[in-house]
Structures are given as structure tokens and as C-alpha cells.
Amino acid sequence: MTLEEGLKRLERHMWDLWRQHSQHSGSMELTNSELDYLYALLSAPEGLRLTELAALMRVSKASASVMVSKLGARGYLRKTACPADRRATRLYATIRTQHLEVEERDVYASAAASLREALDEEEVRELSRLLEKASRGLK
Structure with a gap:
């Protein structure tokens, strides 16, 4: 062989x-791309800002935002206010x-x-x- x-x-x-x-x-039910996003979140127990996630995934912030909305609606991630900057949110794996x-x-x-x-x-x-x-x- x-x-x-x-x-x-x-x-x-x-x-x-x-x-x-x-x-x-x-x-x-998850695509490979969705799994990639989720594994990125799993690798960051302290959470990630959307900008950080987009950079990690090598996509635009807009693309990352669409994916975050999809995964959040399906219960795979949660958003919380960022303690350092109340205008931003941090994303966490559920x-x-x-x-x-x-x-x-x-x-x-x-x-x-x-x-x-x-x-x-x-x-x-x-x-x-x-x-x-x-x-x-x-x-």
C-alpha cells in the first residue's frame, strides 16, 4: 500500500x-468552517473580541460577525460585556x-x-x- x-x-x-x-x-450539523471558529474559541478560555477572532480566522470583521451571529443563535457561543472596554463584547465557548x-x-x-x-x-x-x-x- x-x-x-x-x-x-x-x-x-x-x-x-x-x-x-x-x-x-x-x-x-456544523460545517468545517463553523468548527474552526468554535475551536478558536475553545483555545481562548479568557474569551476573544470579535476583532481578535476575525484576525485569528484570517477573515474580515464582517464575516466573523455573521458567523458569530449564526453560532450564537444555535447556542455554541455567548457574548458578555468586555470588562476593559464596555463598548466591546467578549465571545466565549458554551x-x-x-x-x-x-x-x-x-x-x-x-x-x-x-x-x-x-x-x-x-x-x-x-x-x-x-x-x-x-x-x-x-x-
Whole structure:
């Protein structure tokens, strides 16, 4: 099997795991772009201003505002007054969004368990080392 074929098979397995988990959580309702915004908020427990979120996502403030409105209406983020500047608001992930983070951990734990069943301990260590090395240059 080539590297490309192996990556494709792994991607299909991961996608299948996501589908299985999302049937219970409803997270399949989210687009990749929406998930990117939510993960950005999860990475900032102190919250983000709209301007900061737009810069982080590399989009205009207007685009970020539309996405924030959509996600807020669906209960994935909340807005509070910014203590430093009452004219601004801070955006925070809600409990609903934090559940996505738990779901993600569960999906990757399932994938890792599948790999541990197929490999011996030394192969798992070698795979971990190679994945770390290969991912250094990735975004």
C-alpha cells in the first residue's frame, strides 16, 4: 500500500468514527468552517473580541460577525460585556461547544485504540515518533 492509499484509508476510518459519535451529539450539523471558529474559541478560555477572532480566522470583521451571529443563535457561543472596554463584547465557548471537545477526544481515542490493536508496542511508539516528525511542518 502506498502512503497515499494508507492516508486515504485512515481518513475514511476517522470519518466513520466521527459519523458514529455525531449521531449521538448532533455535531454533524456544523460545517468545517463553523468548527474552526468554535475551536478558536475553545483555545481562548479568557474569551476573544470579535476583532481578535476575525484576525485569528484570517477573515474580515464582517464575516466573523455573521458567523458569530449564526453560532450564537444555535447556542455554541455567548457574548458578555468586555470588562476593559464596555463598548466591546467578549465571545466565549458554551457548554455545548465544550462537549464538541470531549467528542473529539473520544473519536481520537477510538482511532488510537484501533491502531493499538493492529500494532505491537514498539510499532505504536515508532508510529507516534513518525507522526510527530511528519506533523512538525503542518498547520
